[in-house]
Amino acid sequence: MTDIPAPLPPRPARRRRLPRLATLRAIAALILREMATTYGRSPGGYAWAVLEPVAGIALLTVVFSMSFHAPALGASFAMFYATGMLPFILFTDITGKLAQALNYSKQLLAYPRVTFVDAILARFVLNLMTQLMVGYIVLGGIMLVFETRVQPDGLTIARAYGLAALLALGVGTLNSYLTVRLPIWQRIWSIAMRPLFLLSCVFFLFDGIPQPFRDWLWYNPLIHLVGLMRRGFYASYDAPYVSEVYLLTVGLGTLVTGLLLLRRDHKMLLEL
Template identity: 55%
Template sequence: MVTVFKRSFATVWALISREMATNYGKSPGGYIWAILEPAAGIALMTALFSIAFRQPQLGISFALFYATGMLPFTMYKDLSGKIAKSISFSEKLMAYPAVTFMDAILARLILNTITQITIFFIVFGFIMATVETRAHLDFQWIALSIAATLNLSVGIGIFNSVAFMKVPVWENMWAILNRPMFMISCIFFLFDSVPEPFKSMLWFNPLVHIVGLMRKGFYPSYDAAYVSLTYLFAPPLILSAFGLMMLRRYHNSVR
């Protein structure tokens, strides 16, 4: 058992090193661009909305308000996309018996989770240090929001890794379906301010719940009573289980 674990750890580490060199080693700046992209988006939105409005819908800082929406969304988009492509990214290496589909998934999950959490700390730390926010951090809700984002990303990523392989057209369909998510995930507004019947429809977007949890962790006065932890965690876990079952079934054809 120990030998198997060591072999798997070595394989995952080798895949992580390969991805770091492939995705972040080719362009100048590498990891810096991964941090600057969401930071630039937050800065742009802060500048635009500061001109149009006197204050955000929550708190006094536009930068913090948009960061609590954009960073969870960015984390979900990056992780789910990377996990969905983990099989195709390591397809040639999976011809070797030592490399399994779980190694490929774990390598991408570990590397990109560390990257996204690092971005969280840098961006939020910079905002809290340079802008008056009057925020009071509750790490319980912040950690829960990050855990829910990871859970959702893994569930959708693993399911899509199977779907992309078995139904190639689904990749294009998924890209089309995901385009409006940036606008309907409560990045720019509060869920509570949405009128019916759109509010009831918007509730089924899990990212709305994740953003609500994140904002609850920065704004003690924000209740976020609409958030359902059962809805956030149960369906993605089912997707993960189904996706892993299908990957195991089709493992030979993938390799």
């Protein structure tokens, strides 16, 4: 009587990749793709993404510091200008890049593993890291070269950067929908951003604006970001007009609105 061979043990079932891991892999791949396509073709590569805004801010700082010797706060106009310019550049740069996130990755969004959230987060993470490095280099360089007499408060500065990132993410997400849904929106946004540089208190203090213009400009969230950033560097500047709740409301409100619109119409947007 022949022995019946024992049945082979069942093969272990393959573990499905966790959705979070797949999302992280997609975001990392999109970041590497953007770095290769955007910065990989020029000499110096990604370094120019940091050095270009650093050089621009440094040049403007030198020019304006020669014209304005007495800043409204502190002893260094370079520091006063940088604390206003850096949050403004972070907001404008990230919102501009996120507005084109869907157009840039439209072909990849046809694959089920890549979602519109991946495309937005990839651009957001890459450009936020760039702006953080720009801020570190500019502010650190100014404190080394000039006599600033500032007392940085790390917690307040971190809150300012965090709220600036949230606001840029929210407005940029909403813009990514409007840019594809309404092609004319890009021109409208570009025109609206031009006077915003002068209306965000980069060169002056909000406290010195006369009424009733001060009450009108209070609704500009960039004024709150600039005021919070300067509060973090100048111990004597309280900036009582700053409302972090208002920044959270605007940032989260635009973010939720943009995500809901994209979730509803993202398939239709891919066909436009």
